[in-house]
Amino acid sequence: MDMTAEPNPLPGGVPAGGSASVAAPANPEPLLRLRGISKHFGAVQALYGVDLDLPPGQVTALCGDNGAGKSVLTKCIAGIHEPDEGEMLWEGRQVHIRTPKDAASLGIETVYQDLALADNLDIVQNMFLGRERVSSVFLDEDGMERAAADTLAGLRVTTVRSIRQPVATLSGGQRQAVAVAKAVMWNSKLVMLDEPTAALGVAQTAMVLELIRRLKDHGLAVMVISHNLNDVFEVADRIAVLRLGRMVAEDWLSSFDRQSVVDFMTTGGSSRDVLASGSSHDKD
Amino acid sequence: MASIDKPAGELPDTVTEALSAPDLTAAAVEVIPPEILAQSLGQYLRAWLARARSGDAGVLPVAIALVAVTVVFTIVSPNHVFLSAGNLVNLFDQSAVFVVLAMGEGFVLLLGEIDLSIGYVAAIGGIVAANLVQPTPNWPWWAAIIAALLVCGGIGAIHGLIITRLGMPAFVVTLAGYLFWFGVMIIILGAAGGVGITSTVLPNQQALYGLVYSYIDPVVAWIGLVVIVGLLGGALWLRDAGRRRSGLVAPPVGLTVAKIVFLAAAGVVVVAICNVNRGSFLPIVGVPWVVPLVLVVLAIWTVLLERTPFGRHMYAVGGNPEAARRAGINVSRVRTLAFVLCSLTAGLAGVIYCSQLGGMTTNINGGQLVLYAVAAAVIGGTSLFGGRGRAIHGLLGGLVIGAIYNGLYLLGLPIQWQLIATGLVLLAAVSVDALSRRGAGSGSLAHA
Numbered sequence: 185m186d187m188t189a190e191p192n193p194l195p196g197g198v199p200a201g202g203s204a205s206v207a208a209p210a211n212p213e214p215l216l217r218l219r220g221i222s223k224h225f226g227a228v229q230a231l232y233g234v235d236l237d238l239p240p241g242q243v244t245a246l247c248g249d250n251g252a253g254k255s256v257l258t259k260c261i262a263g264i265h266e267p268d269e270g271e272m273l274w275e276g277r278q279v280h281i282r283t284p285k286d287a288a289s290l291g292i293e294t295v296y297q298d299l300a301l302a303d304n305l306d307i308v309q310n311m312f313l314g315r316e317r318v319s320s321v322f323l324d325e326d327g328m329e330r331a332a333a334d335t336l337a338g339l340r341v342t343t344v345r346s347i348r349q350p351v352a353t354l355s356g357g358q359r360q361a362v363a364v365a366k367a368v369m370w371n372s373k374l375v376m377l378d379e380p381t382a383a384l385g386v387a388q389t390a391m392v393l394e395l396i397r398r399l400k401d402h403g404l405a406v407m408v409i410s411h412n413l414n415d416v417f418e419v420a421d422r423i424a425v426l427r428l429g430r431m432v433a434e435d436w437l438s439s440f441d442r443q444s445v446v447d448f449m450t451t452g453g454s455s456r457d458v459l460a461s462g463s464s465h466d467k468d
Numbered sequence: 469m470a471s472i473d474k475p476a477g478e479l480p481d482t483v484t485e486a487l488s489a490p491d492l493t494a495a496a497v498e499v500i501p502p503e504i505l506a507q508s509l510g511q512y513l514r515a516w517l518a519r520a521r522s523g524d525a526g527v528l529p530v531a532i533a534l535v536a537v538t539v540v541f542t543i544v545s546p547n548h549v550f551l552s553a554g555n556l557v558n559l560f561d562q563s564a565v566f567v568v569l570a571m572g573e574g575f576v577l578l579l580g581e582i583d584l585s586i587g588y589v590a591a592i593g594g595i596v597a598a599n600l601v602q603p604t605p606n607w608p609w610w611a612a613i614i615a616a617l618l619v620c621g622g623i624g625a626i627h628g629l630i631i632t633r634l635g636m637p638a639f640v641v642t643l644a645g646y647l648f649w650f651g652v653m654i655i656i657l658g659a660a661g662g663v664g665i666t667s668t669v670l671p672n673q674q675a676l677y678g679l680v681y682s683y684i685d686p687v688v689a690w691i692g693l694v695v696i697v698g699l700l701g702g703a704l705w706l707r708d709a710g711r712r713r714s715g716l717v718a719p720p721v722g723l724t725v726a727k728i729v730f731l732a733a734a735g736v737v738v739v740a741i742c743n744v745n746r747g748s749f750l751p752i753v754g755v756p757w758v759v760p761l762v763l764v765v766l767a768i769w770t771v772l773l774e775r776t777p778f779g780r781h782m783y784a785v786g787g788n789p790e791a792a793r794r795a796g797i798n799v800s801r802v803r804t805l806a807f808v809l810c811s812l813t814a815g816l817a818g819v820i821y822c823s824q825l826g827g828m829t830t831n832i833n834g835g836q837l838v839l840y841a842v843a844a845a846v847i848g849g850t851s852l853f854g855g856r857g858r859a860i861h862g863l864l865g866g867l868v869i870g871a872i873y874n875g876l877y878l879l880g881l882p883i884q885w886q887l888i889a890t891g892l893v894l895l896a897a898v899s900v901d902a903l904s905r906r907g908a909g910s911g912s913l914a915h916a
Contacts, residue, residue: 303787330714
């Protein structure tokens with residue numbers, strides 16, 4: 185498994201004549217660039233020199249089988265784990281993200297699979313949890329309610345009856361929407377969503393995917409961790425595939441089809457034609 | 469959305485949940501608090517009844533309990549003495565201890581924890597205050613009360629730190645505290661077995677004794693009532709009207725008016741009862757000082773819980789500690805402070821109890837007091853499972869417990885019947901709590 189041992193000329197970076205990028209949009213400067221990220225827990229090596237670019241205004245899907253290291257990589261970006269090796273470039277500057285606070289101050293927000301909402305609090309209270317606005321010493325309820333309403337309206341989340349209803353009364357899709365709105369309210373630039381459609385029905389999944397497209401339209405960098413290839417092909421601009429802690433493929437959506445993604449996830453390589461000139465494939 | 473009421477395991481209803489159409493199915497009304505959706509008082513009442521039927525009844529059970537207890541005891545008490553002014557003022561005095569203890573316990577219940585020690589912590593508070601107004605130290609009465617509160621707050625800090633730093637269950641730590649502070653209390657009281665305060669010797673003792681046994685001049689009470697209702701009602705009206713104007717979520721006008729009218733009516737009834745002459749030889753009139761004292765505690769704790777970030781964090785920790793932790797809230801600090809506030813409030817209850825009894829003796833039953841406090845909070849509407857509770861629940865539940873205590877005493881029934889009655893009421897309250905939780909739980913589980 186040495187296919188990622190040296191840095192790839194990635195599509196998000198300098199266009200090094202990558203013919204795979206013909207069909208892809210113009211390459212924006214990545215908001216976050218990971219280079220050679222490694223992480224181990226005791227004897228277990230979770231990540232081996234992972235490279236990843238997250239460009240603004242693009243949805244990057246992070247795929248991989250169970251145990252591929254998706255969660256560890258996400259937690260490294262979110263500041264929950266600190267990588268052992270490698271560097272992170274945020275808007276071109278090298279940064280060290282050691283705590284969730286560091287991540288939040290850069291503008292990185294994570295929506296975890298369990299959403300982390302307090303059921304007994306209402307939508308406004310959840311969106312401002314831990315970052316309440318105060319006037320003198322008391323809560324500025326009016327200001328928080330207006331800001332929350334603006335954010336939800338900006339994301340066109342219109343299905344909730346009242347933003348003062350407890351989160352316990354929301355449907356799964358609405359809860360996901362509140363969690364996403366909570367994440368984007370803080371001038372965040374990168375939003376990472378962990379399995380955002382895992383527990384949802386068809387219509388609610390469509391609602392959440394639409395929400396993800398809107399985040400992208402607002403110019404945010406979005407990373408979606410998903411098992412569901414239907415969703416990935418529906419919403420992603422770029423796909424990155426992790427296998428056993430290594431980045432085995434990272435390219436524009438057009439370079440993949442479902443079978444090739446599955447091949448990368450399960451075997452680390454693909455012989456499919458669509459990837460004949462793919463950057464990762466060359467090194468196989 | 470129609471899927472709310474479905475039992476766990478069923479898939480979310482995807483048919484009725486259109487992509488961008490608002491959810492207008494009737495089911496949603498049953499669980500969303502009615503005051504945020506209703507446009508008029510009539511709509512509010514209908515939505516409220518629907519929600520009560522679905523299990524989350526709010527203050528309905530405690531209101532029914534209070535009315536039922538009052539009616540029953542008025543009928544069965546000799547000469548209907550339960551409803552006499554003298555007995556009702558007595559009831560306010562007796563309830564004050566339960567009310568304040570229940571408001572203290574409420575902080576801990578809000579986090580889904582329990583504090584079993586506050587009966588004897590309250591006793592320690594009463595003893596500290598009583599000892600400090602004895603002839604030898606002769607502290608000013610207010611300094612004695614502050615010292616009692618600080619001592620009790622310190623005890624709460626010890627409990628809270630042991631629980632959060634060592635990761636021990638609150639049940640066990642406060643059970644240990646129950647025994648420990650019981651022993652400490654007996655040591656402080658010493659061979660005499662008690663410490664007394666009277667109305668005759670020293671001004672500072674008089675002041676402490678007078679918390680329950682001195683009265684506000686009737687004219688002053690009426691003026692005070694007008695001022696308080698005017699300020700509170702005005703503030704409520706301005707807030708709701710302002711929110712309606714700015715298009716924020718606000719209750720209908722009728723509900724705001726109804727709240728203000730209810731506030732004024734309750735105040736008038738209480739002051740009118742207290743201003744009836746209840747003396748047999750000498751005239752005794754006026755509101756006991758303990759009544760405004762309890763209301764001040766209610767106001768401060770309500771503002772702390774519902775208007776400050778700290779209060780918001782308490783609800784968050786009670787509702788979902790993991791969400792609170794990820795939101796950057798220091799969960800250990802919130803939990804420790806909950807035990808501090810609980811014990812501190814219990815200390816004030818102890819001072820009131822000391823005033824009511826004219827001192828403290830080793831006969832105080834701290835075990836019964838703490839169970840009454842938990843019962844009062846739960847009867848009032850606080851959840852034993854955390855995340856739901858308000859200071860007003862302590863007031864309402866404390867009044868119910870006080871009324872049972874008082875009524876059974878009037879009937880001349882021995883203590884065992886009082887215990888049985890309180891036990892049954894507590895069981896009923898916990899059942900209501902568990903039922904409403906099951907109603908709400910099936911909704912959220914369906915979407916987990």
